[in-house]
Amino acid sequence: xPPFQAPKGTRDLYPLDAARRRFITEAWRAASxxxxxxxxxxxxxxxxxxxTVKSGEGIVSELFSFRRAGxxxxxxxxxEFTPTLARMYAAKAGSLPRPTKWFMAGPFFRAERPQRGRxxxxxQWNADFLGLGxxxxxxEEVEAAKAAADAEIIATCVSLLASLGLKPxxxxxxxxxxxxxxxxxxxxxxxxxxxxxxxxLLDQRGKMPEAQFAAGLGAFxxxxxxxEVFQKGVVRITTDDPQARDSVLDLTLFSHAVLPLANQxxxxxxxxxxxxxxxxxxxxxxxxxxxxxVHEAGGAERAIAGGGRYDGLVExxxxxxxxxxxxxxxxxxxxxxxxxxxxxxxDASLLEAAGQRPDVFVLxxxxxxxxxxxxxIVAQLRAAGLHARxxxxxxxxxxxxxxxxxxxxxxxxxxIESPQQATLKDLGTGVQTPVPLAEACRTVQGLIAR
RNA sequence: GUGGCCAUAGCUCAGUUGGUUAGAGCACCGGGUUGUGAUCCCGGGGGUCGCGGGUUCGAGUCCCGUUGGCCACCCCA
Numbered sequence: 030x031p032p033f034q035a036p037k038g039t040r041d042l043y044p045l046d047a048a049r050r051r052f053i054t055e056a057w058r059a060a061s062x063x064x065x066x067x068x069x070x071x072x073x074x075x076x077x078x079x080x081t082v083k084s085g086e087g088i089v090s091e092l093f094s095f096r097r098a099g100x101x102x103x104x105x106x107x108x109e110f111t112p113t114l115a116r117m118y119a120a121k122a123g124s125l126p127r128p129t130k131w132f133m134a135g136p137f138f139r140a141e142r143p144q145r146g147r148x149x150x151x152x153q154w155n156a157d158f159l160g161l162g163x164x165x166x167x168x169e170e171v172e173a174a175k176a177a178a179d180a181e182i183i184a185t186c187v188s189l190l191a192s193l194g195l196k197p198x199x200x201x202x203x204x205x206x207x208x209x210x211x212x213x214x215x216x217x218x219x220x221x222x223x224x225x226x227x228x229x230l231l232d233q234r235g236k237m238p239e240a241q242f243a244a245g246l247g248a249f250x251x252x253x254x255x256x257e258v259f260q261k262g263v264v265r266i267t268t269d270d271p272q273a274r275d276s277v278l279d280l281t282l283f284s285h286a287v288l289p290l291a292n293q294x295x296x297x298x299x300x301x302x303x304x305x306x307x308x309x310x311x312x313x314x315x316x317x318x319x320x321x322x323v324h325e326a327g328g329a330e331r332a333i334a335g336g337g338r339y340d341g342l343v344e345x346x347x348x349x350x351x352x353x354x355x356x357x358x359x360x361x362x363x364x365x366x367x368x369x370x371x372x373x374x375x376d377a378s379l380l381e382a383a384g385q386r387p388d389v390f391v392l393x394x395x396x397x398x399x400x401x402x403x404x405x406i407v408a409q410l411r412a413a414g415l416h417a418r419x420x421x422x423x424x425x426x427x428x429x430x431x432x433x434x435x436x437x438x439x440x441x442x443x444x445i446e447s448p449q450q451a452t453l454k455d456l457g458t459g460v461q462t463p464v465p466l467a468e469a470c471r472t473v474q475g476l477i478a479r
Numbered sequence: 480g481u482g483g484c485c486a487u488a489g490c491u492c493a494g495u496u497g498g499u500u501a502g503a504g505c506a507c508c509g510g511g512u513u514g515u516g517a518u519c520c521c522g523g524g525g526g527u528c529g530c531g532g533g534u535u536c537g538a539g540u541c542c543c544g545u546u547g548g549c550c551a552c553c554c555c556a
Contacts, residue, residue, distance in 0.1 A: 034529095037547070084556065090480080091554070109556040137556095142480080144550065236552090312555065331555085357556080394514070423509075431516040444515085456516075 038141070038149025044385075049373060050152065051383040053193075053360050054134050057154040060189035061132035064181070066156055069131045071113035073138075077103035079112045083315065083345065093138050093149075106138035110155045110357065111339070112346065118159055119348025127160035128178065137359075146331040146362040154189075157355030158182050159343065173289055175352060179319040179338060180293030182354050186323060186334055187299045189358070194372040197326075200333065202299075203306040204321045207337075209286030210307060216282055219249050228310040231259065235328075251278075259307055283307075290319060315339050319354065325366050333366060334358035380438050388415040388477045390434035390456075393445040395425030402445045402466065409470045410443075415477060431456075441476055443469055 035041050042050060061068070077094050094105040107113065110133060118129065134154040143149055158181060161174040183202055190200055214224055230245045237245075243256035251259070258278045287305060294300045311320045320337035324330075336356020343351040367373045380386040391407050393399035403419050410417035418437060420430050427444070434442045435456055444452040451469045454461045455476065464472050 034547075080556085088556080091556085111556070139555085141554070143548085147555080315556090335555085426511090427514055428516070433516085435516045442516090452515095454515075459516085461515085 036149070038143035040148065040150070045376060045379065048376075048379040048383040048385060049364065050360060052374065052379055053363060053367075054152065054154075055382060056189060056192050057132075057134045057358070060185060060192055061154075061156055064130075064156075064185040064188060066130045066132040066185070068133060069114075069117065070133045070135055071110070071117060072107070073136060074104045074106050075113060077105045079116065080105055080108065083112055083342070091140055093140050108137055108139045110135075110137070110153065111157075111342065111355070114155070114157055114355075115343050115346035115348065118343055118351065118353075119346050122343070122348045122351065125159075127164075128162050129159045130157070131159070132156040146365055148361055152360035154358045154360075155355060156182060156185050157353060159351055159353045161352055171352075175318060175338065175354070176289035176293045178352075178354050179290055180297055180299075182336065182356060183294070183303070183321060184297045184299050186336075186356060186358070187302050190302075190323070190333075193363075193367060195366075195370065197301040199326055199370055200302070200323055200366070201304050201326050202302045202321055202323055203304050203309045204287075204290070204319065205306055205309040206283075206287050206290065206319050207310070207316055208318055209283050210310070212286060213280070213283040217250070217278075223249065231308040232310050232312065234259070234308045311335060311337060315342055315345075317341060321356070323358070325369070329369060330365050331362050333362050376438065386416070387418045387434075387437050387439040389417045389441045389443055389473050390430075390437060390439035391417060391419045391443045391445070392427065392430040392434070393425065394427065396447070399445040399447055400425070402448060406443060406445065406451075406466070406469060410473060413470055413474055415473065441473055443473060445469075 040046070058068070077089070077092070080088050080092060088108075089105075092105040092108055094103055096103050114131065114133075118125065118131075132155060134152060136150055137153045138150050141147060141149060158178045161171065161178060163170070163174050163177075165171045165174040183204070187202065211221065211224055214227065215221060219227060227249050230242070230249075234242055239260060242260065243253045246256040246259060247253070255278045258280075291300075291303075291305075294303050309320055309322050311322070316337040317340045318338035321335065322332045323334040324332055334356055336354070338352070338354040340350075340352045343349070343353055364373070373379075374382065389410055391403050391410070393403050407417045407419050418434075418439065420433055422429070422433070424430070431442060431454075439456055442454040442456055444454065445466065446452060447466070449466055451464055451466045452461050453464050453469070453472060453476070
């Protein structure tokens with residue numbers, strides 16, 4: 030074993046790995062900005078107490094926490110962004126616009142045992158919509174404004190997925206609504222105090238045999254036949270059929286409660302991506318309304334993203350009561366899904382996406398008079414703002430040097446023939462054109478700009 | 480945190496019942512031929528076989544431990 034290696038659950042990123050990651054983070058940023066979110070960030074470590082306030086002391090074993098030698102304060106590497114977000118919002122709430130739309134992308138840390146799709150250090154994209162638009166007054170207006178915000182958050186997520194080449198047949202947004210589910214369950218005879226246990230059962234649906242799941246539901250008064258509705262999970266809701274019914278289980282009340290949301294999805298043109306799913310409950314106690322997860326359509330991999338509405342959280346962190354909705358998406362599962370689907374671009378495009386593709390590769394025909402011009406020409410091109418490279422090899426074999434230029438994915442090669450003359454080669458088309466050396470720099474600029 | 484599987488070159492792997500200085504392809508580096516990304520030829524660097532201990536005359540090979548990876552559980556903010 031080498032004396033040092035990357036800590037468990039962390040990654041060394043070599044150039045292509047870094048380009049792959051940048052491909053994802055650039056897509057995150059672009060989707061956020063496209064949808065009108067402003068970028069923020071916070072510290073990568075926080076006082077330990079910031080996390081125990083929301084999640085209890087039990088969370089500590091999942092954190093990387095530490096105390097400075099000789100210090101008295103406990104800190105933790107951030108495992109999530111929401112507490113920082115709530116704190117930042119609370120501190121300036123009075124002067125912030127309503128709604129406030131913020132996003133961030135950065136590293137997070139969790140002291141978990143790593144496995145596929147789950148590491149100890151990862152990148153996460155967060156987008157949050159705090160407050161409501163339209164200054165709603167009546168309860169109906171508030172609900173409508175929340176549905177609009179919920180849908181906007183999901184639309185941002187969909188936009189990102191689509192921008193990476195994913196289609197509704199590849200990934201599904203599975204949406205549920207805590208209040209709607211709860212109210213409906215009450216009408217089905219499940220008392221509110223028993224619902225948390227039912228939620229836990231629903232959450233674990235995929236991890237047990239169907240019979241066991243059905244038996245579990247039996248304890249809450251559902252027949253095996255009715256259990257099938259939960260088994261499938263998916264509820265059909267169409268805007269032109271608000272009275273949609275299921276033959277064995279009357280879901281009218283649930284459907285009615287999520288109709289505003291369904292209408293918003295229709296308006297935003299993302300209904301194709303959405304399934305209403307009774308089994309999406311998410312572990313967190315603080316979700317107060319809509320909750321959603323993004324999954325690979327065939328159930329492969331872990332959840333790609335998850336989020337929901339958390340109307341009480343800003344207040345918990347000392348701010349004014351503020352309705353809020355948001356989500357987080359990690360880079361690890363997303364990258365796996367893109368690879369599974371063959372959507373991770375080939376190296377050349379990756380370099381392009383990362384802004385690292387060389388514009389021009391300079392070489393000479395090997396004669397001493399030409400060779401001395403290589404570095405001055407490279408310097409000129411760089412001074413003109415181009416990404417220019419030359420070889421560090423000893424060989425002056427033109428074939429090998431052109432191979433090197435091609436391997437580097439350069440767009441253009443400049444072959445210096447003499448102190449007066451050069452040949453420009455477009456490495457994409459293979460077309461060569463002679464050009465005076467003095468004009469080479471300007472001509473290359475013209476080619477690149479095109 | 481619990482349990483299972485795995486570990487030979489940068490990558491993919493071979494390595495006989497335990498038997499000499501541990502191999503191949505690709506990749507990388509250098510040289511050569513053909514003035515053009517190819518092909519071809521020659522050469523090279525790289526491994527204390529993840530690490531540590533044990534059994535043995537002898538361990539890449541068998542045993543134990545450890546580290547890391549993968550998988551399931553827990554959890555998933």
